[in-house]
Amino acid sequence: MPNAKRKSTRTKEDNGESKAKKVKTTSEAESAVAEKVADDIATETNFSPTEKKTSDGRSSNLKLSAWNVGGLRAWMKKDCLSYITQEDADIYILQETKIPNDKVPKEAKVEGYYTYWNASTEKAGYAGLALYSKEKPINVTYGIGVEKHDKEGRVIVAEYEKYYVVGAYIPNSGRKLVRLEYRQEWDTDFLTFIKDLDSKKPVIFCGDLNVAHLEIDLKNPKSNKNKTAGFTDQERDGFTKLLDEGFTDTFRHLYPETEEMYSFWTYMGNCRAKNVGWRLDYFVLSNRLLTNLCESTMRTKVMGSDHCPIICELAM
Numbered sequence: 001m002p003n004a005k006r007k008s009t010r011t012k013e014d015n016g017e018s019k020a021k022k023v024k025t026t027s028e029a030e031s032a033v034a035e036k037v038a039d040d041i042a043t044e045t046n047f048s049p050t051e052k053k054t055s056d057g058r059s060s061n062l063k064l065s066a067w068n069v070g071g072l073r074a075w076m077k078k079d080c081l082s083y084i085t086q087e088d089a090d091i092y093i094l095q096e097t098k099i100p101n102d103k104v105p106k107e108a109k110v111e112g113y114y115t116y117w118n119a120s121t122e123k124a125g126y127a128g129l130a131l132y133s134k135e136k137p138i139n140v141t142y143g144i145g146v147e148k149h150d151k152e153g154r155v156i157v158a159e160y161e162k163y164y165v166v167g168a169y170i171p172n173s174g175r176k177l178v179r180l181e182y183r184q185e186w187d188t189d190f191l192t193f194i195k196d197l198d199s200k201k202p203v204i205f206c207g208d209l210n211v212a213h214l215e216i217d218l219k220n221p222k223s224n225k226n227k228t229a230g231f232t233d234q235e236r237d238g239f240t241k242l243l244d245e246g247f248t249d250t251f252r253h254l255y256p257e258t259e260e261m262y263s264f265w266t267y268m269g270n271c272r273a274k275n276v277g278w279r280l281d282y283f284v285l286s287n288r289l290l291t292n293l294c295e296s297t298m299r300t301k302v303m304g305s306d307h308c309p310i311i312c313e314l315a316m
Contacts, residue, residue, distance in 0.1 A: 093167030187238035
């Protein structure tokens with residue numbers, strides 16, 4: 001490094017100009033990313049309603065979408081709101097919005113949708129959800145009624161005539177599994193909550209559940225088992241218990257042996273291009289709604305976050 005100790009000859013004006021150029025370059029990079037995301041969304045091949053039908057031959061008339069957006073502001077800068085108009089779902093659940101309720105930009109509203117927001121009251125820029133709905137729900141509630149959980153802004157519930165929609169961003173057990181014990185407490189309390197809802201009306205439950213349930217649900221199960229958040233025995237058993245109480249993982253119900261279908265890829269190591277991923281995002285139905293199920297899948301081509309959107313289509 002022959003020039004490592006060379007004294008800088010830049011003036012304050014030079015530094016200011018350099019900073020301006022850097023800002024401009026960052027803006028141009030963001031614009032390029034937004035254009036790329038918009039192109040990816042526009043070229044997604046199958047936003048139209050599924051041609052698949054229920055087991056008794058009924059066509060879909062209700063489409064839902066869930067997406068962990070990894071921060072609403074950054075997501076919007078990538079022109080990802082265009083996904084909402086392109087997909088044309090009846091209901092969207094966005095997770096990890098990371099924005100206080102009173103800071104939601106007016107641009108986040110989309111014509112034709114009622115919008116509802118739940119944010120963390122404990123930490124700014126943490127967790128959070130949004131619900132977009134073409135039909136105005138009968139009622140919308142926030143949280144599961146347990147204060148230590150609800151302060152993190154992780155659940156939003158919309159009640160409709162025939163069903164509940166529950167959007168959730170389930171706690172991550174953290175690096176070195178520091179929150180695994182808390183995650184187990186969450187799973188127990190959430191199961192009690194969702195069973196209570198199910199006793200009143202059937203439930204459509206969706207979001208980033210932060211668990212890869214089966215070995216088929218991640219690329220490298222052996223190296224991650226009981227070492228990495230999302231693939232411990234405790235987390236997987238918690239999800240199994242929920243399913244055993246009268247609920248079904250819709251994707252695995254339709255595609256029990258399909259491999260290498262993921263909804264999350266870390267930004268490190270070019271994992272998305274290599275499809276080294278995890279299936280962490282789910283649509284879960286009360287079992288009595290399974291006769292209404294037409295399709296459940298992932299929009300793996302849609303960029304804009306380290307997760308992709310997932311969709312579920314039902315004949316209601």
